[in-house]
Amino acid sequence: MRQKIFCLLFFIVSSNLCAADLVVEVPANPEKGFFYPFFLKVPEATETNYLIVETNNTGKVSDDLNIHRKSARKAVLGNALGPWVSKKLKAPILVPSFPRPEKDWEMYTHSLDRDTMLVESGKLKRIDLQLLAMINEAKSVLETHSITVNEKVIMTGFSASGTFANRFSLLHPESLQVVVAGGLNGILMVPSSSLSGEELNYPLGINDFEEITGRAFKKEQWAALPQLLFMGENDTNDSAKFDDAYSDSEKATIYSVLGKIMQPNRWKSCQNEYLRQNANVTFRTYENIGHGTDLRIHNDVLAFISENI
Template sequence: MLKLFIAILFSATCLAEGGSIIKKTEYGTLYKFPANPAAGYNFDYLLYYPAKLKLSRAVHILVETNNTGRLSDSIAVHEIAAINQASESGVGNYTAEKLGLPFLVPIFPRPAKEPLLYTHALDRDSFLQKNRLDLQLIAMINHARLQLADKGYVVKQKIFITGFSASGTFANRFSMLHPEMVQAVAAGGINAMVILPKDKLSGKKLQYPLGTADIKNVTGKKVDLKEYIEVPKMLYMGEKDDNDAAAFDDAYSIQERELIYSLMGKGLTERWQFMRKIYEEEGVAGEFITYTGIGHGTDLKINDALAEFFKKHWD
């Protein structure tokens, strides 16, 4: 009898292809889907259905990649952080609940045994991996779209993507690699660094993630700069933010750091203004916003601005 009860309970909390409810509150329901290499992704992902998600309106999937904030060889550590990010905290969860958007968070690793592999920021070492995380994320998005459609939701083809700190950096870089997929992108706390829509700067080659010089050679796909330029972008940082990933070897190599400091600026404020200038010169759509009185974090004002940004670019 107990086995039968367990079997019934399990089947009642499952979706197609193994998705299961792992958390449910008055604010929404969180599903976990297992890794599916046949479908193109090797790690589990989470899909959050906020209570405000309705069948009556076509929606964009909102994506925010996980950012554990530390190294660990235990995927369970990254899963716990991702569950919290998807269902309780972070810029993505706030926006999803306020606007009624389905919210996808992958459970990507950040291994301690490979400390220079900064997967959560999609750094160069991650970009050069055979099983690239940006492609696995696309496979997760495609799978999630099927799950939503199976429940009767109408899902738009393009996604919203957001993030803060490492996940913000991932969002910015993903939008350059796959602009045709992105309806709008909001990236904050990104160390006064955006990927530049240029192959060279002052005669120096800008390889990924500083620029676009070698993206086609690595991916086999030419960067669609015209598409990237037109993607609406909200790029922001706090006035008091002194968190500079450029100073650390896991985020940038020595060669990348030298180019950043010599060509773009060593101070965050100086570099942020430089990035704004380059984007303006290249005609890139987007706002560079500096929030006064804020360090490396967000507050209600910023979270509300993010929600309004995505609401503005819904259609």
């Protein structure tokens, strides 16, 4: 009986999958360090022994976890950056089902904002560490399918999940092989404590990095990490205008230090700071596209990842 329950929880096959691909729903396991379920797609034949990770982006607030769970499951089966690359590389992919609460709407979990990182107790405490625990558990699940993946993972994301990937790359560069993030609102977390005399606290910079994370910023590992960061030239989705993304003080710092105009000013300011810090980064601004992706971008992402694994 226990074995049957285990199978119901862990092995969910969808008619939308390619032949014999498998979607595994791994339930929350607080003892192992994560309080929310995640989805793991296992290809029928694995040709790339890297785990791809793309965090969920429901696109709206809700206190109903099932809404975020369904969105995450839909994402792992879809054609966003990570899932599309996983199909092309025949690599497994993990998508967590982190909530984005309506009651605490200023907590923009899906972009790993400051309010999220400052949670001191409860199920939403340090979801970045929860994601690392999910990654470890995913590796164990893959082992049961005779799949061993590289210790480091590929992380992708677009819009809120792209911002999550960007911030996560500074938090945990040692865990990543390559990072691809797009639709970044012209704002990057920069590896600097201050610019133009203004302190840059998380998530704008690393001034209070150690206070928030309990450890020093691993600059050398971050600088060596291959990154592809991109925007569409017609993208007008500016998260700095929204209260759930940034506080008033954060907005003031963004406008003062990086620029009020998202493109090209602020986007270029962030690029310059990354290059000044000798980051191993490729920046791209795509013509004739707004807040979205197309096959041209997907193919560039696939080529970049393939070159760096």
